Amino acid sequence: MDDKITLAHGAGGRQTRDLIEALILPRFGNPALEEMGDAALVETGGIRMLFTTDGFVIKPLEFPGGDIGKLAVCGTVNDLSVAGGRPLWLSCSLVIEEGLPTALLERLLDSMAATARAAGVQIVCGDTKVVERGAADGLFICTAGVGLPLPECRRQPVQAGDCVLVSGPVGDHEAAVFRARENVGQGMALVSDCAPVNGLVAAMAPVAGGGLRVMRDPTRGGLATALYELVQGSGCSVMLREEDVPVRAEVRALCELVGFEPYHLACEGRLVAIAAPERAPVLLAAMRAHPQGREAAIIGELVGDGRGRVYLENSFGGGRVLGLVSGVQLPRIC
Secondary structure (H helix, E strand, C coil): CCCCCCHHHHCCCHHHHHHHHHHHHHHHCCHHHHCCCCCEEEEECCEEEEEEEEEECCCCCEECCEEHHHHHHHHHHHHHHHCCEEEEEEEEEEEEECCCCHHHHHHHHHHHHHHHHHHCCEEEEEEEEEECCCCCCCEEEEEEEEEEECHHHCCCCCCCCCEEEECCCCCHHHHHHHHHHHCCCCCCCCCCCCCCCHHHHHHHHHHCCCCEEEEECCCCCHHHHHHHHHHCCCCCEEEEEHHHCCCCHHHHHHHHHHCCCHHHCCCCCCCEEEECCCCHHHHHHHHHCCHHHCCCEEEEEEECCCCCCEEEECCCCCEEECCCCCCCCCCCCC
16 A cells, blocks of 8 residues: 555555555444445345445536536435435535635535436435635535335356446546646547436336346446456456447547546446346346446456456457556546
């Protein structure tokens, strides 16, 4: 573990994993936390619930396709959803910097409220703090969320031969934020995919047929990191087909311009799923029938090589390993 915390420890890659494993898990470890899912499955009095928490420090506060208020709701709803749950209630804690324009705060709160209504969740508690000018970069939002597990989406061990599905093009969110922040790629129509996926999960659940193994929200670290985390300890690796992974042309162009890897770019309105091969086509059809999954695709399979890696194969027969991000590609994206 490094002597000091750096921005890389918040990037969702190798240093983030080191931070969690070296400092956090040894102190707070318990069975629910050690599952390391997007939400914890907890039980009391015979009632099973999903519980998650998140913090949002994105810069800028408003970006093409969303803002920090919309992002806070979507991020929390999506963590509960991909954990196999039906989101119900959220909390909202605001850390406001002195000098933030009231009109801007109103816009962000209106956006947060509208997104919660669209997702069918309620913000039922919260807190407000104001800090000195220069201490919070405008606004930070912390949330927590509670939901009920969907029986059809109970997590199962992944197996060799399972299929990998993604609900739409990857990398839209981080590309849009980078474009807005750095003012590069003039003329590129980059828009964040920020959206709640609970409706999509609800559409998948009835056809899962016991074959939906696990889902993940590919935020920090993107598609590659999400899949890496899903296969650790499983004895399997992921074989992705590059031609099948949906990436918008504008996102590819930006990556070529600045040297990013599209498979490491964060999404905020996508889900990745691993499913039994006999259920994958039915799940894909259900995803494509929903507005949030119109561009869904089966993008690869699991192989039982015991390595826990993510491979990307191209149409020419070559390939490479998609490892964890090392260092920081773009801080403050969520």
